[in-house]
Amino acid sequence: MVSKLAQLESLIYISGEDGITYDSLSSLMELSTSELDALMNQLRDSFQEEDSPFTLMEYSDKVQLATKEELNDLIKGYLQSDESISLTQTALETLTIIAYNQPITRVEVDDIRGVNSSKTVQRLLRQSLIATSGYKKVPGHPKLYTTTDNFLKLFGIKSLNELPKIDNEILLQEEENGGTTTEDNG
């Protein structure tokens, strides 16, 4: 016999590092949103126990299984090659600027960094940390870039709202200077 809890855990397990949406979980397990919520809480509780190696990573509308932080050293001993994405300082800064100003064009990123970013933007696109989302309605119709779910996952946050707060006064200056225009960012 397997319980509902085991069913839930099995689906999250199977989806691996892709993660699974709450919608899929509801429909596959034939649960209402509130029933799923209750079961998810139960799962979180069971993972708290010291005999469980797991924790849940939640981002956007997805959930994924991962091993607990305390097991990092042991697991790194097993995984000889570290295949995790390593970001250079340049990539990190570019990503930060895109995250806080999305959607943003490459030239607008260049303006803030004071240097050409096209190579870095290409690399971030290949790593699926950013994606294009339409074109800006200005002459030349430059591409607009936004961050992806992979971005949220990399930094362990559920949504962009969880990004560290930035000094608003400075951001305001920036908007006055016309360096960047943001549509959905205050």
Added chain:
Amino acid sequence: MVSKLAQLESLIYISGEDGITYDSLSSLMELSTSELDALMNQLRDSFQEEDSPFTLMEYSDKVQLATKEELNDLIKGYLQSDESISLTQTALETLTIIAYNQPITRVEVDDIRGVNSSKTVQRLLRQSLIATSGYKKVPGHPKLYTTTDNFLKLFGIKSLNELPKIDNEILLQEEENGGTTTEDNG
């Protein structure tokens, strides 16, 4: 805090479909054979509980994690759903490059895709969508990969001749730019 039991489960989990040897487990966890045996029994017991989705698949010297048989229908439902990316975009792209350029080495695939493909190639091998076919006669003798009959079957074609015709000129450019060399492909 995590217990020894959680440590053991985390290592088996992280070894994924490759599985992990008892020797590796002993040495990584610094346990004697008998200590490991005792702990393995404890793990088997905990998997018996109805709240656990897992079971152990044990070979002569290896162990790997699997989901309980009772969960098969549920999991099959997920694998058939649109959300389950049985073949990710990455896998599809890698498969496409191999299909059109076979036999091809992993490094040559990397050159075209611009990123490391070793993980994807491993997965495609495990899924029997590609196979190795000898070694390339260049320094280091890298393995050559070709698509399998399963590949044809999955996409519903009888032979590689039925692959969509592609712009040869672009492919040629691609080979010049990407520095790939193929031996039997025009």
Added chain:
Amino acid sequence: MEPEFNNSNNINIHIDDFDGPLELLLHLIKQSEMDIYDIQIEKITRQYVEYLTEMKNLNVNIAGEYFVMASNLMAIKSKLLLPRNDEINEDDDYEDPRDELVNQLLIYQEYKEVSKVLKKMETKTSQYHSVDPVLPSVDEMIDFNDNEKFSIDLIQQAFDRIIDKIKSNEPYVHSVIEWEYTVKEQSTYVMDRLSKQKSVEFDSLFDKTSNVEFVVTTFLSLLELVKEQKVKVGQVDDKLYLEKIVKQGEE
């Protein structure tokens, strides 16, 4: 020239270690313990140009943006040197020529700080480990394939995506260019022109064949010459004229 700051500190830092001219400037400002709101433009410009010159002497490729910043600094410096009309001296409308640069530096610095926080978040997240999704066997996939989920179109689409990516990765317009001219060479060029004529019109230093590098570097050299009081610049009508300053005892 007396070493007013310890060059070796900076020369140990390769220009590639800087994320662009803004970071280099922030580094110099911090090192000189200057207030970012009150940058000593002359000092920082000298340090900046010296650093670029040292890097250039080491045959390091320097991105064009670094030179654009150099000319920007020179321009701010020259604006600061302009005599301010006493009447508007106390006027609130007075705009400090440094304002724009200070804003740019502050904004850049802010993102730099936040990116450090993000780095820590990334490091924390990287301690969690997940495995690949569990895969159906190929037989299962073939079984599932009654809805033709895996039609051959997928291969065509994947191929198109690959081509798109290759195209978008084609070399973009080179941002790293070898600077053909040096401030020193152009100073010699300007002084040479002034040794033949008493007064030279600014525009005549350039002709149609002069490229941007030539113009920028010549302009930089001119600012240096003015600073060193070797050349003075005057304006007649709309035109700028250069004249050599003859010091006592010379010629």
